[in-house]
Amino acid sequence: MQVSVETTSGLERLMTVSVPAERIDQDVNKRIQQTARTVRLDGFRPGKVPVKVVKQRYGKGIREEVLGQVVQETFYAAVQQEKLNPAGGPSIDVKKEVEGEDFEYTATFEVYPEIALSDFSAVSIEKKTAEIVDADLDKMIDTLRKQQASWAEVERAAASGDRVKMDFEGFVDGEAFEGGKAEDFDLVLGSGQMIPGFEDALEGVTAGTETEINVTFPEQYQSEQLQGKPATFKIVVKSVSEQQLPELNDEFFGKFGLDELTEEAFRAEVRNNMERELKQALKMKLKDQVFSKLIEANSIDVPASLIDGEIDVQRRQAVEQFGGKDSQMDPNSLPKELFTAQAERRVSIGLLLQEVIKANSLEAEDSRVRETLEEMAETYQDPQQVIDWYMSNEQMLNQIKGLVLEDQVVDLLLGQAQVTDVTVSYEDAIKPEQPAAPAQEETEAAE
Structure with missing residues (x-):
């Protein structure tokens, strides 16, 4: 087996492998003889099929199988011989495949980089430390209570933190736009769910009222057609609800699996x-x-x-x-x-x-x-x-x-x-x- 290696670019290598015809022919003949002992053909007793007939009938397929196995075996033998460390599988390209002549193929693949680690002593690292204070604990408990909170309708005007149920439709240049309409839409004021100015404009609304608000879409908005455009939203307020936090009692504690x-x-x-x-x-x-x-x-x-x-x-x-x-x-x-x-x-x-x-x-x-x-x-x-x-x-x-x-x-x-x-x-x-x-x-x- 003859092997040559060329660096094509960076980590990529082009390896050319030539396998002697004798090895190919020997492996093919051996496989044909094995097939002749096991194959069943009409007109011949089992194990008595002439090698010539087997070669004529199955020779091409057998040769292809042998060449596939030879490529696999010789590739790994070649990279070991050349002390290469492939990163990923190779791309194989057969260059010469003629019966009775040496078999030649190329393998294109990348190798792992050779790494010489740099001195790490000049590197600056900030190691952050923190402690949990009572205020952090209280805030986390408030968050857990909000996750278990219920909502109750109120008759007063909406404020930040309230949930407003509404129907709305948006218009740009007097025309309704796609995705700008909803019914029975629940929005918690101050959540930042909507575009800037939308939620602030709803503070003070009451259930059963209709209103219009004017806002401007952000310059970096996801829809290019709406970026930076002024818009008007017609809104029907259906209800205003305030959040009711659960009490810190047995029922609440029990939801967290405490003994x-x-x-x-x-x-x-x-x-x-x-x-x-x-x-x-x-x-x-x-x-x-x-x-x-x-x-x-x-x-x-x-x-x-x-x-x-x-x-x-x-x-x-x-x-x-x-x-x-x-x-x-x-x-x-x-x-x-x-x-x-x-x-x-x-x-x-x-x-x-x-x-x-x-x-x-x-x-x-x-x-x-x-x-x-x-x-x-x-x-x-x-x-x-x-x-x-x-x-x-x-x-x-x-x-x-x-x-x-x-x-x-x-x-x-x-x-x-x-x-x-x-x-x-x-x-x-x-x-x-x-x-x-x-x-x-x-x-x-x-x-």
Whole structure:
């Protein structure tokens, strides 16, 4: 077997492989003889079909099977011989396939980048810390009460926080526009659900009244036809309701599965949950920051095949998230561009983490694996059952070990970097570091 390798661009390699005709012919003849012993043909006894007849009848198909197997075997032998590390499968192109002559093909593929990790000691990291104060706890309890709140109609004028039920229709330049009409539409004033000015204009309305409001669509509104346009909405107010928060009593506490139905026990449970949320949020922000700095410090080429594979994963996850596992939606119908940047980041992090792990001979520490499992299991009714399930499931246990290895890499890099502690509020700690752009306001009833 003769092998030559050419670098076509970046990480892409073009490998030419030539396989001696003798090997091909030998494998083909051997396969034909095996077939002759097992094939059944009319006019011949089993095992007595002449090799010539078998070759005439099945020779072409047998040769194709042999060539496919030869390509598979020789490709992996060739990359080992040339000390190449393919990232993804190759694209095979047969260049010469003539019976009695050497077989030749080319394989185009990408290789993993060679990574020389940069010094991390000059990197600056802000490690955020936060504490939960009584005001944070009170606000969370108010949020939980609002989630369980009921609504009661009132005769007074609507104020911020009230819910208004209405019919409305919007007009631009005197013409009704698509998506601007709704009936029995419930809107909580101050929720920011509608375009700027819409909710403010409804403060002071009362049930049974008709009114018109004038607003202007944002310049960045989702519908290009409405961007920056002044609009008039004709509104019929059907009812005004105020929110009624539940009392902090046994009935309310019972909805949270508490063993002890007291305010003290409830506040303790809420605080414990907040502490877990805070710890996880701070940990994820710190990890994300370390990974971002790791990417900044190490510029690497990323194999396109790995990015494409990650995009496929994210597409499937998106379909499952919004349509469920039984969704009939084709993941490939989602635009590739939606996932490209995140996919490239994830692949880059994965490659760099592997290099850090390899360079420092890291292995998941058993004690940290156990600690991680216990933290995950503590929110379940029977924590030990959850731990036992993970410990008996090799695939799931390996996922936990992967998370632990990530944490060990973060600890290692933090030990090398310049770390500054920064105290922030609970709210700042748990909100996304880089919040997604707010959804465009809509006036459609379905939204």
